Amino acid sequence: MRARTRELWSEHNPGLDTSPMEVVAQVKRVVAALDRAVAPLYEGAALTAAEVELLVPLRHADEPVTASGLAFRLGMSRAGVSKALAKMERRGLIARSVNPADRRAALISLTATGEDAIDQLFPRELAAHAQVLAGLGSDRQRVVDALARLAEVMEAHLDADAER
Template identity: 75%
Template sequence: MAALSLRARTRELWDEHNPGLDTSPMEVVALVKRITALLELAVEPIYDGAELTAAEVSLLVPLRHVEEDVTAIRLAERLNMSRAGVSKTLAKLERRGLIARVPDPADRRAALITMTDTGKAAIDDLFPRELEAHGRLLAGLGPDRAAVVSALTLLADTMEAALDA
């Protein structure tokens, strides 16, 4: 509750000192940041001492059951991540034997990424526990879950459209 009053007070202060400034985006952005922080807090114990980081799991989840060849560029695009960040993380995963990269026969500059059995075992262990932690956080939504998903989809689509414009 204190965080809510702090956000409201922060907005009031900005409105006082900069009367022409539109502070309305703060409402949405503050909530998104709060939700992100809560999601991270929920999984923190899972990753304490784990073989993978949360960022690495985010990269490996889409690779786990992939049916087509995937390059780092395609993976970065799918996950809306920077190519440099994806490449750096993949290099770490490859050094640890969790993924393998082989030259793409269609484009020698690119590499096809596959998970090793070690990588599959690691993701099969951690990802279900992450889902369970998130599930506990979201259980209270009940029948409102569909409305929340719809609103968040609208938010994500609106933000993507603004970036694409």
């Protein structure tokens, strides 16, 4: 299907470089497979996948965390993180406290309820990831290195664009 899509675009617009589709399509396949692997864990769970993504860095944070710092670290929008944190605060998963360094930015921490929730779900998510990645065998480090290189190239480009 992907090869046919590229072929059709090339016929329609012969000068169009469709080669980026090869990389993007594979990244999307990986993300979709990871989502499928963990989807059963979240059926009826106390947390959503998005909430786990936000709570994991908070679980063992050794310094205060702000919503904007969390958004930056995870590559998410500040508005989206703020909205999710507000929902989790209402459910008693996180607490916000005044930031003495900047009263406009609250410090975020897990509550005991939040710790229990993440401690129950995250190891199960890791196990599901390990299961779908087990087939990599000795290729695992090569894949990790290639993905790290992809992330570095993309981030460098985006950072250079932001500086212009």
